[in-house]
Amino acid sequence: MRLHTRPAVATASLAAVLMVLAGCGGESEGTDTTTSASSSTTYDDEYAYAxxxxxxxxxQAHxxxxxxxxxxEWATDSFIKGYNEEVQAQNDAGVVEKGKVTITGTHPAESRPDAPGxxxxxxxxxxxxxxxxxxxxVDVTVRQEDPSEPLPKGPHDNVHLLSFTSPDDGKTWQLDESQYLYGDRAEEAPCDE
Structure with a gap:
């Protein structure tokens, strides 16, 4: 199961759970494609993104x-909780995942060294x-953006916005949220660069 790379499942209650948890934290406000380095830390954006x-x-290896x-250690408590609830819901529903995800690229979005928290x-x-x-x-795969529609068979391009946080001013990082993007937000992502 890859929370941030999965389509949804066409089971009413499970689909609702998966759609709520697919973002593992909710909607993000707009993103900025600029980055900045904090003068208060010895770590820079290049290190942070690496x-x-x-x-x-x-x-992905999990x-x-x-x-x-x-x-x-590499995920926040809230991400672990949301992910584990999804795994449990899928297992309880008797849903089996088949297939694979191939990461084709990652691109910086926004770095906020002085963010609150x-x-x-x-x-x-x-x-x-x-x-x-x-x-x-029975194949119960549906579109994440519209769980009432089945997802056509075949490979699908996906875009996700991953959020990370650092508990120690940039030295180490944790996955905090994964949001599936679609429509204009997906088209605006730099995946074709």
Whole structure:
């Protein structure tokens, strides 16, 4: 299971849970494609984005049918909670995931070293997914942006906005949120660069 790269599942209650949790934190306000470095830290944006990519690689390597350990250092408590609730809901519903996600690129979005609560940053993640969901052998995969519509078969390009936070002024980073983008927001992402 890849929370930030998955389509939705066509089971009314499960689809609702998955749609609520797919963002793992809710909508983000607009993003800025500029970055800045804080004068109060020894770490810069280049280092921060490199560390965020390492965090995402760890998440992609995680077995999606299993919950994240509660002591996972590279994810915030709220991300772990939301992810684990989704895994449990999918398992309880008897839904099986098949397919894979291939990350085709990541691009910096916004870095805020002086954000309230500590430095945070966002980056676009571009991917191609063949993930499908099956319940009792029936394909129940639907569009994330419209769970009333089945997702056509075949590979699909996806764009997600990943949010990271640093508990120690930029030294280490944690995945905090993953938001599926569609429509104009997806088209404006720099995936074709």
């Amino acid at each position: 560390e965020a990519k390492k965090v995402d690689a760890k998440f 077995d999606g049918s299993k919950p994240l350990p509660t002591d996972t 500590g430095w945070d940053l966002t980056m676009y993640q571009c991917s191609v997914s063949t993930i499908r969901y099956f319940k009792d052998g």
